[in-house]
Amino acid sequence: MNNKEFISELSRRLGYTVKDATTVTDSLIACIIQDLQEGKNVTIQNFGTFEVKKKMERISVNPLTKQRFLVPPKLNLCFKPNLTLKEKLKSNTSDD
Amino acid sequence: MNNKEFISELSRRLGYTVKDATTVTDSLIACIIQDLQEGKNVTIQNFGTFEVKKKMERISVNPLTKQRFLVPPKLNLCFKPNLTLKEKLKSNTSDD
Numbered sequence: 001m002n003n004k005e006f007i008s009e010l011s012r013r014l015g016y017t018v019k020d021a022t023t024v025t026d027s028l029i030a031c032i033i034q035d036l037q038e039g040k041n042v043t044i045q046n047f048g049t050f051e052v053k054k055k056m057e058r059i060s061v062n063p064l065t066k067q068r069f070l071v072p073p074k075l076n077l078c079f080k081p082n083l084t085l086k087e088k089l090k091s092n093t094s095d096d
Numbered sequence: 097m098n099n100k101e102f103i104s105e106l107s108r109r110l111g112y113t114v115k116d117a118t119t120v121t122d123s124l125i126a127c128i129i130q131d132l133q134e135g136k137n138v139t140i141q142n143f144g145t146f147e148v149k150k151k152m153e154r155i156s157v158n159p160l161t162k163q164r165f166l167v168p169p170k171l172n173l174c175f176k177p178n179l180t181l182k183e184k185l186k187s188n189t190s191d192d
Contacts, residue, residue: 001131003141013123024120027109029143033184035097045099047125050175052185075185079146079175088129089148089171 036077048081132173144177 001009011021035042036052043049055074062069081089097105107117131138132148139145151170158165177185 001136001138003139006127006138006140010124010127013127014120024110025124025140028106028121028124029140031102031105031109033143033181037184040097042097042102043099044102044121044125077177077181077185081173085129085173088133089173
């Protein structure tokens, strides 16, 4: 499902216009991103947790030229589905 | 940020009541989960893609008792942040 299909499905569910559904989705995403940028995890009920892990600055070596260089710090983002979501996905495969 | 904080931040941004913000979030999550359960990936603009990978049924062996058993099929969920999000997280660590 691409973004367009997602927004039209959401507008159908909420009884919103596509424009309002887009605004709502953008705000929700902006909320999540704002916190992730501050290095905070974001937990959404019945869904899961977006976790950011800070990878520190480190020195690495180019294997070809043997030259050393600095790798800047980085925020790694991962999503951990919670138990409810895992159960829903599990129960679904067994129905196939 | 836990779910309660997330909902109050979202209601502040949208100018909604907490109840409406909860309804909107639940609908958005339900949209995503419905498609994931059907084995379809979900892409959200400026954010990323939720991907489901089906792990087939397989036979495994208990290392202690050497007994063979059937591992049921499973849907594995992973989230791939898109480039926009990665850039936002990257640019943020360099500001620290």
